[in-house]
Amino acid sequence: MGIVISSICRHQPQTYQPQQTTLKLAPVKITPQTTNLNFWRDEVVQPGDTISMVLQRFHINDEEIRQITNLKIIKNQVQHLQVNQVFSIRMDNNGHLTDIQFFNDDDNGEKNLVALKKTGNNWNADIGAVDTETLPTFKAVVVKTSARGALAQAGIPVEIRESLREIFKDKIDINTLQSGDTIRLIYDSLYYRGQELATGDIRAAEFSHNGTLYQAYYFDTGNDGNGQYYDATGKPLRQGFTSVPVEGARISSPFGTRFHPILQTLRMHSGIDYAVASGTPIHAPSDGIVESYGIKGGYGNAVILRHNDSMQTLYGHMSAFANLSPGQHVQAGDIIGYVGSTGVSTGPHLHYEVRINGQPVNPASVALPTRKLNAHELATFKKMEQRWNSRLADIRNLSVTIAQMD
Structure with a gap:
């Protein structure tokens, strides 16, 4: 590579003569930078969305969507998506889909993480505590x-x-x-x-x-x-409240996200579970109004009480209800039902949930007596x-x- 430099040389007053000088420079090597496309992208689930509809918004091709929706874990465990939940995908630097993950709501106060990873041309469930x-x-x-x-x-x-x-x-x-x-x-x-x-x-x-x-x-x-x-x-x-729903019972499952070492699943629990015998009376922990009672999906027989303009409590898996009616006022200590194992349940227990403006929060932190x-x-x-x-x-x-x- 060369460069030409023009200069003017002065010989005599008011007399100038141009000269040309050529210098050889080392070649300039430009290395193109690779753009990192390997990052997570999110979509918020809208009412009526299916997995196919969400993947289409990521511009995933139809054949890839067909492979994903035909996976056994999707067919057997994912019945529907929850509105406003986050559905996430990750692509590699070539723009190829490599990972999918989202929480599956089982209508039982528990959400299980669905994590899929593509290796070669095959999709598989992929989750581990180390991650x-x-x-x-x-x-x-x-x-x-x-x-x-x-x-x-x-x-x-x-x-x-x-x-x-x-x-x-x-x-x-x-x-x-x-x-x-x-x-x-x-x-x-x-x-x-x-x-x-x-x-x-x-x-x-x-x-x-x-x-x-x-x-x-x-x-x-x-x-x-x-x-x-x-x-x-x-x-x-x-x-907090003046009492607890069941006296002397042990909390067998706390609020929050836990990795299950046997089932190899990551679970998000939206309430707390009390391990207690079937038929044990369930008491209203605070004054409230019966907002609803009846069968509620995976919760089985469930009661929802409203305590003020923002707080609700839910009681799931009941074996039976007390003599309730919608809009009925209950006082702290009143029996609202009895512990059971209805709905999606592996044994007798009470699922106790607290919601603030519809959002589950830790009952131990805001509702149980401090x-x-x-x-x-x-x-x-x-x-x-x-x-x-x-x-x-x-x-x-x-x-x-x-x-x-x-």
Whole structure:
């Protein structure tokens, strides 16, 4: 490669003579960069959607869709998709579909992850515990017009927003937050093969409103996934309901996402299960109104109570109902039915679910009576509180919305 440079040489005053010089330069080698197309793409399921319809929106060809929908796991286990659930696919750098995953709702308070992977020309179910990871997600939000709008714009999932509202309900109404107020929180996110699939419990949260700091910390005394919320001093943040649906019963299955080591499935449980004998009376844990009762899909015989404008409780797998009628007022302690094994159930138990504005939240955190901490528990709590508080304090004075995942 050569380059020509023209120059002007001055010999005498007011006299110029052009000269030409040629330099040889090393060739320039340009390496094209490969665009990374290997990433997850999401579609939100719309009313009436089938798997074929969702895949068509990803522009998947008809033959590929036929292979997927003919898989045994799809034919036998996926009866329908749940509206507003996230359906995800991943493609390689050549634009070929390699992975599909979504939660299948079995109408039983439980969702199972359907994970498909393509190897060569074959599709197979693909899931393993080693692929799952729970990490804390950190968010700091500055309110501009409304707290709800700010939380949504910050990408905070709806189940976290509803839990946050309920956690602080006895201290402050989230709707009273004004422009300039701040919200900071740390919550668990569950990842599978690098994609965020679900959220867990809020670990720590605080509101700053009119110069006052409101704080909440999650503490699980039994380390069984049934923790509750306390303020910075270790006092219960809220009292919850006055009683539990079944007295003295053991919680056999907690709220949240778990990997089942025997069945090799990832499950999202939208309530808590009480292991208790068939025929055991089920009591209303708080005053409410009978919103509905009857057969409800995989829940079998089920009762739904409404406790206020936002909170409902559901009781599934009953063997029988008490003498109920729609719109009937019930008081805390009233018998609403009896434990059974109706619907999709492997044995007698009560499935107890709490919904805030239709969104399932952890009953242990917002509805069960909150217990006071003893001296040993309080000491353990303070160590945990100091750790989370130091994380929140790092950006307490920032005036912008940020998100950080560790």
